[in-house]
Amino acid sequence: MSFEIWLVYFAAAIGLSLTPGPNGLLSLTHGVQHGFRKTIFTVLGGGLGFLLLIAASLAGLGALLAASEQAFTIAKWVGAAYLVYLGIRLWRAPPTLVRAEAADGTGRTESGATLFKQGFLVAASNPKALIFFAAFLPQFMVPGTGFVANLVIFGGTFVLVEILYELMLAFAAQKIAPWLSRHARTFNRITGGMFVGIGGLLATSQR
Numbered sequence: 607m608s609f610e611i612w613l614v615y616f617a618a619a620i621g622l623s624l625t626p627g628p629n630g631l632l633s634l635t636h637g638v639q640h641g642f643r644k645t646i647f648t649v650l651g652g653g654l655g656f657l658l659l660i661a662a663s664l665a666g667l668g669a670l671l672a673a674s675e676q677a678f679t680i681a682k683w684v685g686a687a688y689l690v691y692l693g694i695r696l697w698r699a700p701p702t703l704v705r706a707e708a709a710d711g712t713g714r715t716e717s718g719a720t721l722f723k724q725g726f727l728v729a730a731s732n733p734k735a736l737i738f739f740a741a742f743l744p745q746f747m748v749p750g751t752g753f754v755a756n757l758v759i760f761g762g763t764f765v766l767v768e769i770l771y772e773l774m775l776a777f778a779a780q781k782i783a784p785w786l787s788r789h790a791r792t793f794n795r796i797t798g799g800m801f802v803g804i805g806g807l808l809a810t811s812q813r
Contacts, residue, residue: 616763622742628804629656635797641780653729654730656730658730693805697798
């Protein structure tokens with residue numbers, strides 16, 4: 607791949623990352639609830655999930671989902687169910703989950719492993735993203751390039767961009783956490799409702 611083509615892909619990856627999605631929303635929510643340092647686990651989990659999606663797309667799984675109605679339906683319902691579960695959990699969370707002390711890294715929050723797992727599952731359980739990568743990546747692929755090289759170039763570039771974007775969201779969220787602590791229940795219900803809405807859209811989506 608030439609450097610010029612890579613720059614085009616890099617710009618496209620930035621545009622894709624800036625598109626509102628469940629992982630960005632999760633990083634924003636965790637930045638408020640758990641502080642920037644803990645949300646790094648969420649972001650890294652999402653990065654691994656996206657890398658898995660890109661690897662699966664390069665291996666042909668995205669094409670399989672696009673061709674098989676049954677496989678796509680199963681995958682989308684699994685992803686939608688998890689997003690709705692997160693949304694209901696946020697909606698029902700007590701207002702104390704959003705607290706000023708989480709912004710400076712103190713106070714008791716969920717473990718890094720739990721946040722990593724949530725970030726990973728939100729990214730990896732989205733079949734629409736898998737199909738999108740399967741359709742998007744071939745436009746930049748060079749014939750004859752091996753799987754590992756493609757994964758390093760395409761996966762590495764996109765994941766790096768996505769991680770930097772989500773870290774910026776988490777950092778910004780941490781800064782407004784003290785203010786949101788006065789409106790904790792409203793914040794929980796807005797973000798919870800958004801997750802349920804995204805899950806609902808995924809459940810009703812077509813290939």
